[in-house]
Amino acid sequence: MTMRQPTRPAGGIPRGLSRTGSVFFSYGFRPFFLGAAIVAVGVMFLWILALTQGLAVGGSYGASAWHAHEMLFGFASAVVTGFLLTAVPNWTGRLPVSGPPLMALFGLWLAGRIVLIDPDLLTVDIAVTIDSLFLPAFLLVCAREIIAGRKWKELKVLAILALLSLANIGFHVGTLTGETTGIVQRLAVSAYIVLIMIVGGRIIPSFSRNWLNQKGQTRFPVPYNRFDAIAIIAGVMALGSWTLIPQDRLTGGVALVAGGLHAARLLRWRGHAVFAEKLLFVLHTAYAFVPLGLFTVALGQWQQLAPNAVLHVMTVGAISMMMLAVMTRATRGHTGRVLTASKITTASYVALLFAALLRPAADFLPAQGLELYAAAGLCWMLAFGLFIFEYGPMLTRVRRVV
Known part of the structure; x- marks a missing residue:
């Protein structure tokens, strides 16, 4: 079949998969997945130089604040954007945003990354203003698509994007005023984890069931039911409590219960049965860090457990590993590749798993902290460097035929 030409609904923005123009901007996952991977490697490289050589990255914004911000709102927001620009058309039945509007959205995200490397060149106020525009703009794009498609049950995604937008602005305000940014960091992490609970609960059992069915198996993951809803509600309550009152006794109790529910939820998806296909098994592995993260809370x-260790179990383990898993699977699926993990892809998963284990370990072994930081950082860069090496050509040169 031929590619669909872009269409422009009345009062809307052009959409569609076109044969004309750059393949890179024919679908949202292409620029945002590749951009996220490049930022993941670049930010970690500069952060290691800041730790070891005193590189003044981030200027007066501060190297530590810059590193935290770029991981939470630079790298992670790009992956979420690439995923939703690909998933929302499937949910709504509408054609995807592509071409000049996609270029503009990506350009806005990229501008934020560039100006924050040395925000003093423009003044910090202007730099953070530029960065703060991206997430609200993306929220508006998603809102229009979901509302136009009348997919009201997906409005919860808009709530998560709104929380991320507010958390990003709050992070900037806290950093510039010298206030603690702990609460907005926890808010952002919680928003990403809730998104994993919702979307992961949709795709992991579905993908696993399809694969098991193809292999002639008859025992499948338990489909979504009331138990899943209870687990998600408990998880939201635990994360909300952790965001607002992380040291309260109530938080520990709710997190313990929620962790148990999500561990049971994961077991119901029969991850051990899909071990042979690492492209699938990594989704289960990533989700395992959700209950583990709740237990660490x-x-x-x-x-x-130190607060930083709790934070990194969730950010490197649950969020980043799930994002790498989604990036690899979605790229293969939407560029017409076989849905199976290559040796390079599997190596990237293993490297990120080591990073997820080594980074929290640094808080347990302060005497070896610097070495563990460096090892975790190198594993992180290896994971996303392998993604760039293998998937970069797919994202920039291979066009899917639909």
């Missing part, structure tokens, strides 16, 4: 409340 409980341990942190009982002062058995």
